[in-house]
Amino acid sequence: MGKIVISENASLDGVVQDPTGEEGFRFGGWFAKVGDNDRQAWARLGAEEAISAKALLLGRLSDEWFARRWLGRTGPWADRLNSMPKYILSSTLGTPKWGNxxxxxxxxxxxxxxxxxxxxxxxxxxxxxxxxxALWAQDLADELRLKVFPVVLGGGRRLFGEAADMKGMVRVKVEALGDSLSYLVYERVRDA
Structure with missing residues (x-):
């Protein structure tokens, strides 16, 4: 049986918008506000997650964004991401950009x-x-993995929208990541 895992980078105040600064968001680029040890630890975790995952689930924009960045790369992480099965949820995309x-x-x-x-x-x-x-609103996610960056943005698109209902979670892991990042893992608790 499969498990839907939401794995995101977020600021301390839950903003996920424009981490690389390419979208023109006034607080964009917050991903780069950490040191080399943080980025290396983040990359190790990302590679481990990709190698252990069975598939990716993406929206149209993320399919396009990740395809631009990963298709030309090689190495264990890139090879795994490029070859793993991907499922793209979109009503407007004609052909996915990322292979498989x-x-x-x-x-x-x-x-x-x-x-x-x-x-x-x-x-x-x-x-x-x-x-x-959409996954959160319909209670379809099973696990949440957050890489929390040590910055408070004060505005921007958050991981969970205003309309999100309260959902019970249980902490599975809390780990220091590099010098200043935190890695948090929670599983969804549903009533029996």
Whole structure:
């Protein structure tokens, strides 16, 4: 059985918008506000997550963004990301940009339930904030992995929107990552 894992970079106040500064957001570029040890630890964690994941689940914009950055790269992390199965949820994308991708065009809950039956292991969502909001709103996510950056932005698009309902979570892991990042893992707790 598959498990939907939301894996995101976030500021201390939960902002996920424009970490690399390419979107023109006035607080963008916060990802680069950490040192080399932080970036190296973050990269090790990202590579480990990719190697252990069974598939990626992305929205259209994230498919395009990651394809531009990873298709020309090589090495264990890049090779795994480029070869792993990817499922792209979009009603507007014609052809996925990243290889080994399958388009999902049906109703979200049905597509996710089918995907969880077909993929045995972690189905990781990276980026894709619109998709994250939809998954959270429909209670379809099973685990949350946050790499928390030591910056408070005070504004911007947050991981969970204003309309998000309260959902019970249980802490699975808290770990220092590099010199100043925190890695938090929570699992969704559903009523029996």
């Amino acid at each position: 991708s399958t388009m999902l065009r049906g109703e979200l809950a049905g597509e996710i339930k089918r995907l969880k039956r077909e993929v045995n292991g972690d189905i990781v969502v990276i980026g894709s904030v619109e998709l994250v909001h």
